[in-house]
Amino acid sequence: MPRLTAFLLLGLLASLPLAAPAQAPSPTYRVETLAEGLDFPWSVAFLPGGRMLITERGGTLRMYERRRLLDKPVQGVPPVFASGQAGLFDVTLDPEFEQNQILYLSFAHGDQDANQARIVRARLSGYALEDVLPIFTAQPAKRGDAHYGARMAWLADGTLVMGLGDGFDYREQAQQRDSHLGKIIRIHRDGSVPTDNPFLDRQDTLPEIYSFGHRNVQGLVSDLATGRLWAHEHGPRGGDELNRIRAGHNYGWPLITYGLDYTGARVSPYTEMPGLEQPVLQWTPSIAPSGMTLYHGDLFPQWDNSLFVSTLAEKSVRRIPLTQANGVLAAGEQDVLFQELGERIRDVRTGPDGALYLLTDSANGKLLRVVPADAPTSLRQ
Secondary structure, three states: OOHHHHHHHHHHHHHOOOOOOOOOOOOOEEEEEEEEEEOOEEEEEEOHHHOEEEEEOOOEEEEEEOOEEOOOOOEOOOOOOOEOOEOEEEEEEOOOHHHHOEEEEEEEEEOOOOEEEEEEEEEEEOOEEEEEEEEEEOOOOEOOOOOOEEEEEEOOOOOEEEEEOOOOOOHHHHHOOOOOOOEEEEEOOOOOOOOOOOOOOOOOOOOOEEEEOOOOEEEEEEOOOOOOEEEEEOOOEOOEEEEEEOOOOEOOOOOOOOOEOOOOOEOOOOOOOOOOOOOOEEEOOOOOEEEEEEEOOOOOHHHOOEEEEEEOOOOOEEEEEEEEEOOEEEEOOOEEEOHHHOOOEEEEEEOOOOOEEEEEOOOOEEEEEEEEOOOOHHHOO
16 A cells, blocks of 8 residues: 555544443333323232232222223322422332231321321221221421422331422522421331431420421432432422432432523522532433333343433433442443333333333323333233
């Protein structure tokens, strides 16, 4: 090859961008529709024997069994304030559900002028709830029908945590520790306060508070193997966040934020301040995160140890692989999944069978199941 030609060729090659490191290909999957006709479903919980409970925001609790959604709702759900974002929210099973049949519901309690997020404990008897008992009611009561949070999770020690919104018009209270608004709270299964809650010795702080400075926490996942607690929350216009929650820490809202007010004005000129936690991730523009699960399952080994975040505005599920190098925990490159459905996705869960389960957010909501494209017949509904 002539020397000038070789020189030009080498120069051209040097100017090209380097190829990105090869990544494992994403698994192929199939999305199955298990049920439809749900009225704005919010949460799903897996019962023994393949049954499922599904909350509908309007105030009904539905049973899925024998491969179909039962027409008749579960009886005994307490009255729910259903308006705007208010309604029936999360359902979670007691860690000893197989022995005691106890479950927990979160919902908006009250009316337009005075309402609060509430948790009740109840016993499932057949297709009805019995022994329904309130164990937590957020204080103070507020006006309006927005920003309740209300997602629940179990910590490894058997305590229950729940994220709470700031009530929309009450964002300053996220920094006020005499209010439950804009907090994550931690309680025992009977509603009593654990003796190691971080502010128990503070007279100016409600004893249930575990962390504060949140806007509207709707995703909450406890990694029982590592003890890590993950939460995501809605920002205003931009600034949705994924946070690792630590007891007693302040997550900044509304003193710091990566988002703008809905008017376009700044909520704060600051994105960071001393003593306030930074998010692990922030999404601008907003994706409107809703549910979340940490995947450990056999059906999708490529997805092991990934957080899955369902979204409303983006109409997707974000996969966030968790990596650790030199003792530092980090979030890897995100995948955007299931946009082909064209649906707002309210919840994502890991089923006991290793499949992913999705709830779509509409008046004709669906329960969907994600399995490998080549799943054997035994895995199909």
